[in-house]
Amino acid sequence: MSFRSRFSSVALTCLTALVPLNVGLHAELAPPAAGSILREMQRLRETGRVLYLAAHPDDENTRLIAYLANERHYATGYLSLTRGDGGQNLIGPELRDALGVIRTQELLAARRIDGGRQFFSRANDFGYSKSADEALTVWDREQVLADTVRVIRQFRPDVIVTRFSPDMGGTHGHHTASAVMAREAFALAADPEAFAAELGHLPPWQVRRVVWNAWSWGGREWPGALKLDVGGYDPVRGESYGEIAALSRSEHKSQGFGAVGSRGTAEEQFVHLVGDAASADLMDGVSDKWAQWTGGAAIAAQIDATMDDFDARAPGASVPALLVVKRALAALPAEDPLLLEKRAQLDAIIAACLGLYAESTVPAARVVPGETLVLTHEVVWRAAAPVDVVWTGLRYTADGETVAVNRPLTLNEATTLEATRTLPASTALTHPYWLELPSTVGMAQVADADLIGTPENDPAYAAVFEFTVDGEPLAVRVAPEQVTRDRVRGELRDHLQVIAPVAVDFASGLEHFAPGQTRDVVVTATASRGEAAGELGVTVPAGWTVTPASQPFALAAVGDRATATFAVTAPVESTVARLTAHALVDGRRFDRAPQVVSYEHIPVQVLQPVATLTAMTFDLQKRGERVGYLPGAGDTTAEALTLMGYDVRTLTLADLTPAGLDGLDAVVVGIRAFNTMPELATQAGALWDFVAAGGNVIVQYNTNGGIDGAAVGPYPLQLSRDRVTDETAVVTLLEPEHPALAGPNRITAADFAGWVQERGLYFPSGWDDAYTPLLSMADPGEAPTQGSLLVAPHGEGWFVYTGLSLFRELPAGVPGAYRLLANLVSL
Template identity: 30%
Template sequence: MIKGGVQLSGKSKSSPKFVSMMTSVAIAGSMLLPAIASPAYAERGVVDLWKSIKPLATIASAMNTGAHPDDEHSAVLAYLSLGKGVNTFSVIANRGEGGQNEIGSELGNPLGIIRTRELQEASKITNVTLGMLSEQINDPIFDFGFSKSVEETLQHWGESFAYERLIRKIREDRPDVIIPSFLNEDSTHGHHRTINVLTVRAYKDAADPNVFPEQLKNGLQPWQVKKLYLPADAKKYNVMVPVGDYDNIYGASYVQLGEESRFMHKSQGMGRVVDEGPSGNYYTLESSTVKSNDKEASFFDGIAFTFADLAKEVETKGKDNKITKDLQLLQKDSEEVIKAYPNFTEVAREVHEMKKDVQNALADVKSSSLDQAVKDDLLYRLNVKDAQLNKASMEATSLVVKVKPDTGELVAGQTAKVVVSAFNGGDVDLRSIQLNLNVPQGWEAKAAGPVSFDSIGKNQTVSVTYNVTVPKDAAEFKPYAAPNLTADVTYKAFDTSSTVRAVPQNAVAVLPAYAMSLSPSATVFNTLKSDEAIPVKVTVRNYTPGASKASISLNLPEGWTAEPSVEEVSFASKGETKSVSFTVKGSSNVATGKYSITAVAKNENVQSNEGVQVISYPHIGTTYLIQPAELKIQAFDLAVPQNLKVGYVSSGFDNIDEYLRQVGVNVVKLDDKAIQFGDLSQYDTIVLGIRAYAFRPELIPSNQRLLDYVKNGGNLVVQYHKPEDKWKPELAPYPIKIGEPLIKWRVTDENSKVTMLAPDHPIFNYPNKITNADWDSWIQDRSAYNPAQWGEEYTKMISNGDPGEQEFTGTFLSAPYGKGVYTYSSIVWYREIPNLVPGSIRMFVNMISQKQSESN
């Protein structure tokens, strides 16, 4: 959780047992999203206290690298961070924009935002500092979809670009041990393989000053990781991590804690229930700068793990005995902190004693005669410890800090009130309290009262209200940027100062004065019916404070018209929405191609042409994506039979039905009652959405009803499934077995050659004549989870494969069954159709028109 909105680098919660918080001072190099509030839970104090003091006795660090959110080795991260107190980093390449979505229809950047927030929440649970190589929306390190090779991945990302980001993270975080999540194997996702290749290279290159020397000019120093480990198995390994060990303070094993974090990846269906009992994760030592044995007790054999170990290393340098004594004292301090647990006041006393000694050690190291590289290492580790002590002090003193704006939705030029408060819930008197609000450059923050206080006693609160003015040219909200409002609360306990950095409970966003959404947001202009108008509804949300007025108009392609040309809207208050309707007509001769219509809102002060997509789920809170208020149009010829009625069984992962309605198909979404008891014969076609058998529990027991529907003359279209989606070959009228491993049964090159094996089949001829051109301009993939075996009754519609690989012929199968037709397709329609790929829409219309083709 976020206690009082305190921004911490890796702690949260997912269930009452595992409540935690984010870190008090961000260590250099961490890239986090704005924190989102979690509810308070009853069981938290002593567990949070333990989480904050456990790292104080450990000076070692480890980094786990992965490609996508949910790639992290969660159980090992929990073991290292929560179990051993290791300073633990998770570095992920991209935001997962190319993945699937099991909780909604968001894809692309909106899905990337969801998955990033899920990753942040997961990282809090394991108390891990999260780093992202992808730094902004549409970053070059983008999840462009499934890849089978390192070469293709680096071609998209830019090899030097991605590698510079990884080297920079290593030099910022200075891990002792680094562990890529995957091996470079042919059966592995190309993105996973790429992170392995880059991590293995970076193990040495991060220490080479000639690699990206510009980083050194900007203050970073080369860093030699001491050990590189790769994933292994029980047959051959160097170290086994006992993730099944049960920790009685957390009331769970590290596997269970890791899975607790994985449950946050809800959009990917992650997380599993694990029983108690011994288990281990295995790793091989790929490279090392220290002497190692064949079998090791831990990743840190031969590496300084405690202050005592560090003192021995410094002692061997033979240059400064004072530093050795400082480190030995810190070893004693850390032991005293742990010994004082769970007495909050005594822990606070020992924490502040240790903090004083850390400050002394920092001063001594700076003035010492040690080699510069040794000094840099000591200063980094001591500064990490100082930040951890700030967090431990906050927990031990039971200090609750909050930053509460009167609104989290701002517009440029607005003034808002922000209250910064500090509550003392413990028995330690806190003195010399300073409440400072930090705002971006160009913003103004004026305190309406005193910001300094002599003391806060038990159960007392001090606060200050700031009047914050957003400049007229303020940058709009960016979902991957650091919070734009933070507060630094400084206080003294036991005569030693400590600082807590806090953030608001929810994201504070600068949004357009008027946010517009166009309905539809993407549509087809049918050149066979060029005289038909496009109805466009513009919904406008007022984000300006109070009442306002605006005129709404459309920017149109040349020669197009809209009626009316402009509409006026009036708002009584902030947050109110109004809708206006336009009738848009194309020019006299609209050519095949892409077109765009954008909405504009104007008044005497501002002009807006953007929309705000609010992304909100209980497990990640609310965030925003600002993008152009645009209607994308694809013009092409499309024949659609009249009076075609389709029943659509949605799995919740696609919105193909919406696009079918736009082109004139009568589509009815079928609920569970309709599937189990309704009259299915009224539908010319029934379509099952992707993976529907997994997410519509009524389908398996109703499958015979669907097959009878086909046998009696219906047309059933089934989109792709995974074997784990409860798919069984006998669900189809003639068996269809999906190929495994799934990673090998897909076509990832959207430009790969497609051969139509049955060009005379009705699917390729009615009502639209399909040609080779209809396979052009596809995006991301061709197909996923292709069948490996199928009954001879099916007609193989296409042959297609990635270049240099054997082609699949089970991607698109269709067979007569009784009086009807059954079609199974692994083509990724759910990506192509919302992106208005003409050939995909023409073929889908043909698929759902097979009943009509019989009479034509």
């Protein structure tokens, strides 16, 4: 989490690196093991800084980050230009915005393991791109470059390491573009005239060099490359850097990147890109920055002596020496960014040596603006030290008010303070800052420029615990949390999040209207607080009508739900529109539909987007009534089929028997089902028998990793990585009169208008003669591919394999995707 105060931002960054946390940033200050304290002293002493830079979550080299942060003790950051929101999700149905939130948290979890820090630009992951030119066109090149310069000036790295080459193709266009940004930002970060209007408040910074962390697969050797063995052993952790890296990388669970640890020598290669070339070490020519400050060398020597004397059995014995360092640091330039960080690091180390535990808890994690907060603040000083520790006060960041405490702490005795505060009525609802404003395809829009580059929102509410240690001030900033007990998982923590007193939503996020049709649309209101009453309404765009204008509701208790039905009339022309819902309560408008994202490996995330209904107007015909759906990696195809009027039965592998499939007209298999359920390959014969008996099976895309193409259909396919990333690419109908295209909906080129992100992915590159390819398409400058939609008769029925990205188009409300799916199901 980031804070707007420069001191607090740095302090929390250091604290996050210092404290292993398993449910986000805990509100309490929990001391780490003594070995980790010594590691933090080493990082305090070291002034070298490295920024790793790439395009997506999972692009980073976690082994190198673990080595640099823990062996070399450098401040090591990872700048991911995107949040990975254009990818797929292996663990659940979340895509786009919610997926970006998941992957943000997975990166933060990874950094808590490997010791790095995390940064982002505003670039959206708009899907696979085949060139850097395309990526830098869809992104706002100048904005992404400005964000990269911003992070460089704030983090002030000595060396930038790119994951990809700016000059070599053959990879994702985002990858190459990230390296292009690094090379261009190298010069601009040091130019005071660059981005002066938006970044003029940040002092220029000259990076010494930019290098490419070249891949070594297959024993590849790069001429002139600098080599570094990063396969060492961390005695503090009792793990090799390869083992730490595997734990870190395994946090990318939504991408299925669980990794196995490695031990022993591991060589990394670095190819020079720009700046002063290194000959012997990545940090050649980078000096110890303590020497640049008057008195800095003496401070460095004092830190060295303190480390030499450090006793892991009695960490508190080091506090007097650390206070000497603290006083000396206070005499150095107050506004130097690196010194601000060092002061915060030192405070976190002193608190850790004292075993100082501080937390703020609340009875409930969800609060409403203007509501009273009942806070329990607790402090325990747990490690003996020859100093006096006094809890002097509390300062609440929302309004700046302070509370005097003035309680001397006694070793290992808890000191608590109960307080009631009012959450300001102006407090914003919890929602990721980069999603608050409408985004373009390529860029998020951020209202508060100070947040650009940071991984998360500021906490909704925070308290600063103020102490003195032998008269020296020490501040610890924490955010309140709710603490609960789970019988299996034990202690669970949920950070305070701000919600509306009434949540509104549509009963369905998608509705299909025939042209000119009037349909009932249901809006729900759910009470987050009791005694909520007001009016519900629906806002429609021009050409649509809604009656009545509003309807009253009254909710007596928390959790009560009311519904209101509105008659919505669509225009006669085919269109896709966005309708919004709202509640008026005591003159205030609430229009948010909360979405909770909950997985065990990341903190609970609350998103509160505007309540929106995607309303589609188009003609749709279908045949058949009962469809089975076999889930894969997660998509919303079942919901789309229900919306189309089918009776949908969700299947499991156990249902793949004649009895389990009896009564179905068709079966649709979810995306990546053969990837996520390897046993499906041996049980799919029941599906082919179902087809032979007159049924209809549609298999959506699978990746080609470890999959036998002969297993995904009754006739063999050769799966590949072929794809068409241009969602506007011309689509040619190869067999317009084929039953899959001719009816019951006549498919034309118009049905491929309005597609989002891509045409499709992982198309087969070869197939048995039994298949008929129905579509041809290509990205600019490439030869057409015909593997996006393959149909084969089999016995009395039909089999379809498609890599078209229906899983994206259906929830986006693309009419042509519905019409085509209806035809495939209707075969």
